[in-house]
């Protein structure tokens with residue numbers, strides 16, 4: 001036998017990227033096997049976006065619209081697009097771990113020469129790609145409803161905030177995945193894991209996806225203050241919606257006397273520095289627990 | 301000679317949880333949390349705090365290049381042992397070195413020293429995608445480049461004789477072919493040690509024989525790979541292994557070459573040809589002579605054979621008389637070879653009095 005198939009103890013960056021790409025390719029190939037359901041899914045996305053846009057045009061008057069940058073369509077389309085990617089960050093790790101477990105792939109994956117969290121992230125990559133299709137559909141609905149188009153200069157910063165948002169809520173994602181082992185939340189059903197369910201529900205309720213957080217009672221605004229999504233959504237609207245208010249729009253903005261956009265970035269950084277390590281730590285703790293309890297492998 | 305695997309007092313306890321951490325219904329997590337808080341599970345029963353000792357104390361020394369068997373009934377702790385050695389389960393106590401590396405401290409090097417094959421190994425294949433694609437993907441997950449992965453996949457497909465199935469999906473394979481597929485996956489990397497957990501379970505005799513000869517001839521003899529194989533088939537261990545450790549209830553009860561194990565048994569086996577030995581007579585016979593281990597092959601009329609494992613001091617005439625006392629007829633008898641099964645029974649002391 002040749003010596004190129006000698007087992008490795010660690011993978012270098014190129015090999016790691018190779019693993020990630022093969023995981024993405026696997027998901028792509030699996031999806032093309034279910035192309036009808038993929039088409040149905042995206043038609044559903046289109047309908048949802050259109051419903052929100054119709055609601056906006058039908059029900060929101062000029063006076064309220066001024067608070068959110070002139071038109072509700074831009075407001076909600078941007079909110080939906082960004083929250084979509086953040087949903088993925090929150091749900092993909094648990095989904096990936098539980099998928100591997102229930103399809104008997106987890107044990108061989110654990111023996112691979114790279115950390116399981118890296119494999120989980122590689123597995124999530126494809127979900128982000130499919131999100132871009134979703135976002136394109138949101139954009140299309142936006143155009144159909146006469147949404148004001150942002151200038152090309154803001155594309156890069158908006159993409160930066162996108163990455164920032166995904167990374168920061170990925171901590172919630174790993175926290176959710178850790179529950180697979182920590183509290184035995186193994187059901188392969190979307191949103192059945194409580195951390196994921198809570199964060200996703202709160203995101204829609206208190207982070208300003210559909211309406212400004214100032215519309216909420218004070219205590220709910222406080223909850224929103226602790227979620228990075230709140231700042232991500234505000235930050236990106238400041239970039240993408242030309243008439244979005246320049247002054248404070250979130251409770252925190254008025255507290256520190258900083259430029260609201262700078263305050264957003266600081267808030268995201270601080271929350272991420274807390275949530276991401278917590279999520280990764282919990283994830284590893286969960287694996288450790290499962291190695292002790294025998295919860296990693298189904299009985300054979 | 302260097303030792304490929306050494307274990308010292310390796311032990312695995314599982315917390316006895318109810319619900320079990322391996323089961324899942326959608327609300328299992330709630331039940332689990334509540335049971336932790338209230339000490340009761342959903343049916344109101346107390347959550348037991350006891351622990352299952354799956355492996356009590358494992359002491360093994362496997363030489364490089366050796367074909368070593370771990371033989372024991374279901375629940376003996378074989379799979380748990382393999383999973384500990386494969387770094388999937390953390391040992392509760394004890395130490396082990398694999399290929400010279402410490403199981404806990406040098407787990408990366410341990411992983412790079414082993415291949416693992418188990419009876420469900422083909423399960424992890426995506427049935428929607430071709431066998432070749434699946435194998436290549438696994439090779440890449442284990443760190444091979446695209447080109448290497450393609451080459452190596454072809455190589456292992458040739459080795460296990462599945463090249464002609466490469467473009468099909470694993471759903472189209474027979475059970476024997478699936479097992480070979482599991483072996484192929486286990487050979488994507490060239491590790492010096494193979495951990496093999498019941499590779500022939502559930503296979504028809506021909507497929508089982510093919511898998512056995514592959515592991516014995518191609519893997520162990522030709523490539524010099526150390527094999528640690530678990531099985532509950534006594535003949536499989538006898539036929540394949542240089543040495544066998546007999547495992548029961550998490551403990552090794554004996555370890556030697558199959559021949560020496562069989563020679564060590566202080567018993568003989570006698571085959572009695574019987575007539576009119578009806579089921580109720582057999583019942584009486586077994587009840588009265590609990591010191592003998594009796595297995596029977598009888599038809600409805602009570603015609604057939606009895607195999608009696610007894611002390612070497614026992615005279616054949618004693619057994620003949622005993623059968624006749626219960627109402628059967630003995631038409632002849634012969635000596636039978638001692639099997640590893642007999643060794644197991646003698647050692648675990650469940651049937652045969654010393």
Ligand SMILES: Nc1ncnc2c1ncn2[C@@H]1O[C@H](COP(=O)(O)OP(=O)(O)O)[C@@H](O)[C@H]1O
Nearest residue numbers: 293294295314354373374375376377378379380
């Ligand atoms: N993941 C697990 N969680 C709890 N108990 C387990 C687990 N795996 C095995 N056991 C228990 O440990 C014992 C040994 O099991 P196992 O190692 O699978 O035996 P074998 O492979 O020899 O049939 C059994 O009593 C089994 O129920």
Ligand SMILES: [Mg+2]
Nearest residue numbers: 300378379498
């Ligand atoms: Mg087993």
